[in-house]
Amino acid sequence: MAKIRIWWAKYRPTTRKLVQLAAALLQNANLKGFAEGKIYTGQTKAVCVPGLNCYSCPAAVGACPLGALQNALSVSAQRPAFYVIGLIALFGLLLGRMICGWLCPFGWIQELLYKAPGPKIRKSRVTRALSWIKYGVLAVFAVILPLWYGITKFPMPAFCKYICPAGTLEGAAGLLIHPANAGLRSMLGELFSLKAAILVLTVTACVFVYRAFCRFICPLGAVYSLFSRIALAGVRVEASVCSGCGACVRTCRMDVLRVGDRECIHCGECVSVCPEKAISIRAGKLVLKGPETGERRRPDTKIA
Amino acid sequence: MRQRDGIQRTPEETGKRRAARLCLLAAAALLTVLGILNGGMQDVLTKAVWICTECIGLG
Numbered sequence: 001m002a003k004i005r006i007w008w009a010k011y012r013p014t015t016r017k018l019v020q021l022a023a024a025l026l027q028n029a030n031l032k033g034f035a036e037g038k039i040y041t042g043q044t045k046a047v048c049v050p051g052l053n054c055y056s057c058p059a060a061v062g063a064c065p066l067g068a069l070q071n072a073l074s075v076s077a078q079r080p081a082f083y084v085i086g087l088i089a090l091f092g093l094l095l096g097r098m099i100c101g102w103l104c105p106f107g108w109i110q111e112l113l114y115k116a117p118g119p120k121i122r123k124s125r126v127t128r129a130l131s132w133i134k135y136g137v138l139a140v141f142a143v144i145l146p147l148w149y150g151i152t153k154f155p156m157p158a159f160c161k162y163i164c165p166a167g168t169l170e171g172a173a174g175l176l177i178h179p180a181n182a183g184l185r186s187m188l189g190e191l192f193s194l195k196a197a198i199l200v201l202t203v204t205a206c207v208f209v210y211r212a213f214c215r216f217i218c219p220l221g222a223v224y225s226l227f228s229r230i231a232l233a234g235v236r237v238e239a240s241v242c243s244g245c246g247a248c249v250r251t252c253r254m255d256v257l258r259v260g261d262r263e264c265i266h267c268g269e270c271v272s273v274c275p276e277k278a279i280s281i282r283a284g285k286l287v288l289k290g291p292e293t294g295e296r297r298r299p300d301t302k303i304a
Numbered sequence: 305m306r307q308r309d310g311i312q313r314t315p316e317e318t319g320k321r322r323a324a325r326l327c328l329l330a331a332a333a334l335l336t337v338l339g340i341l342n343g344g345m346q347d348v349l350t351k352a353v354w355i356c357t358e359c360i361g362l363g
Contacts (some may be wrong), residue, residue, distance in 0.1 A: 046349035063352040083339020089332035167359035192361035
């Protein structure tokens with residue numbers, strides 16, 4: 001009994017892990033879609049979910065904000081993309097990159113992959129430099145190409161089509177394995193090979209590099225990072241208490257230069273390592289997680 | 305790496321940030337409503353209820 005208690009104390013899921021699981025299940029509540037080999041067609045699909053979640057996943061009950069953005073930009077000559085841009089702005093202003101750390105199903109999948117045994121590549125100046133790539137992916141694949149193709153030729157969600165591993169994992173894998181979709185399988189070609197290769201690369205990278213896709217490629221993370229200074233909810237440092245020791249930045253697995261900057265996903269793991277107890281997660285004046293809430297430290301965290 | 309966020313924000317700066325956030329929230333909400341009225345929400349629904357062949361690698 002004591003062994004079970006010790007094991008549970010070490011491995012019991014944190015609040016964040018439970019929230020991530022709940023968010024993934026809520027955004028993918030149509031589990032019978034996998035059994036039927038069909039996607040959900042209900043009215044809730046008119047609303048974008050906050051994280052990266054392909055709307056061709058059989059279980060998805062909402063629309064992917066990134067896919068919706070690209071499609072809206074593709075037809076923006078006929079109809080301005082007010083709805084999707086307004087929704088994404090609302091998400092960003094309210095939660096910012098806390099969405100990445102707490103609500104994004106694909107972010108959660110990457111964290112699970114990182115738990116696989118293997119050497120881990122620590123963050124460095126190189127990874128910090130690589131984190132700028134996602135802004136280029138956002139600009140070119142999620143904005144410029146859909147706009148240009150939409151104006152000159154036909155709607156094309158370029159990021160979804162050429163890069164997005166979430167679409168391949170959640171949408172393609174979920175639909176194509178079903179016997180009823182033999183017709184879809186017969187249409188597979190070079191594009192699918194490219195996307196499958198990108199998925200394999202992403203999954204492999206995530207085993208060795210914490211949240212590799214989030215940090216280096218995800219355009220949605222790039223969008224939400226633009227709201228890092230102004231989002232209502234997120235990690236806050238009490239300036240009058242902070243000693244500048246840097247334990248939070250050293251412990252953080254993202255490429256932050258300071259807590260709460262554009263690379264911070266507001267996971268709150270720094271809250272428990274701050275020796276001055278200067279860090280908390282807040283939404284306005286409301287403290288969601290702070291030193292006074294007694295949150296458990298990650299088992300492998302060492303205080304620097 | 306040193307935690308550099310020791311900036312002591314004055315109440316005025318915090319107030320400015322709060323005001324900016326409120327204005328942007330209002331603008332975002334207005335955009336969303338305008339988007340619903342101009343048919344943008346229907347576009348999202350129309351796209352999302354059909355299999356996205358680009359997303360699953362069929363082009």
